[in-house]
Amino acid sequence: MASPAEPIVRLEGVRHVYGPHGGKGVEALRGVSLAFYAGEHVAIIGPNGSGKSTLAKHLNALLLPTEGDVWVKGWNTRDPRHWRDVRSTVGMVFQNPDAQLVATVVEEDVAFGPENLGVPRDELRARVDWALDVVDMQAYRFRPPHLLSGGQKQRVAIAGVIAMRPQVLVLDEATAMLDPLGRRDVLRTVEHLNREAGMTIVAITHFMEEAALADRVVVMHAGQVVLDGPPREVFRQRERLQAWGLDVPHVTELAARLHALDPAFPPDVLSIEELVETACQVWAGQEKAL
Template structure:
């Protein structure tokens, strides 16, 4: 499968008068395939958001290379094509909403790209339906919930027809319901529309259903693999101040307490229930009949 994003020895540093040069990315080699769902994890300051901003040339490398669909992000003549290929959704949806009516906001990007009006109408309707917000097309964005606003921001990106969408902690400011709405939308975009998804998050449970999990630490890639492969390494994740999904944490604690026969890499509540039910069945379960 073709890579849509590729970094080679990617390095980046911020420079300030107070601190001088501070290295944020230090030799990152990463390939993301077309149609893949990749979750990028890391504690604050690990470099994950800085990495994401290289994927649509919001930031340019201090060293090494970043390629988008084969285009070098450092090539200024390719900037328009790069940003058409990779759309960016930021943490605060209010920073991306520019109009007073939802459908006008979604149309903003295609209009600036010079898309014909008839095509804009089609794209806006399709994008709003894709995120489940078509019925709100004539509403005022500022009156919507946080999760709804974020879905409108995502629709605005979809209307520009990118091959890849990078989401930088899109649920950080949302309540649990809003988080669920946004994550469900992201998964549909990947599975039903074939859009490559790069999700930057600090919520471990949001990464469980990704195709691949990449863990950043100190500007480098610490771990990369399937969710089961990565989250089975609980001590290594804890060493860099990262947690694991709740079900994984429960099984790990039971293992540490001496409970035998529990597998590593349990990810979901349903898997956890099945594992514990099987364990009780094998070892015998106390009678649930009421005492006489």
């Protein structure tokens, strides 16, 4: 993971209040300062109403802070002259795939964004090809999107966003409405974009297993960032997470409970592969002891 000194997106003391001007509104963000660096894969978790989606919408100027500032590559999102730059730097994918598809044929849908950016014809064709390859939807390019499955639609939505070549991809619960296979395919696509294309990923999710795949996990609660670190460190805080209405991955819970029975079993396991490896080591250790 490359972490150059200059973050690609930076939030400083961001407050956001929804509601009537002058009246008493709902304070969704209460002073959030965060920095996202090029090439990072960050997961944001938090209970419903903790401000995750409000935060996401600040990353490409869909919402502007009531107080504080958001900087994208040095552009302040308050400056309307840079909205175009900001939005071509940070792309967004939302929860409901049906709400994001505009055209009647897959390839036209993918071309919609870059075409509006004024990308020349040959370049446009190349970008659509690339984007459909990345999300593995080349075979469906002439199909109408409404006949695709949820996971396929969501991959087309991702293709439409990455065809604009953003440096940051924000996914706001993009897998929440998908079945397990659809979710798996979307996660693979995101992983690929991060690893192979070096795209910065900011993924909001309710699935702790998904968050465990990221390099870094940011935990939101009541409009504030309450934890921020590698998944292994964040998911060590089981009691605190549960008190906030969150959880740890099932496998982590399993390991923590085994650790309570026998401290030789490490508590901070994040995947099934790690669990198997750990159990085999403990097992081998015992054989030796006998």
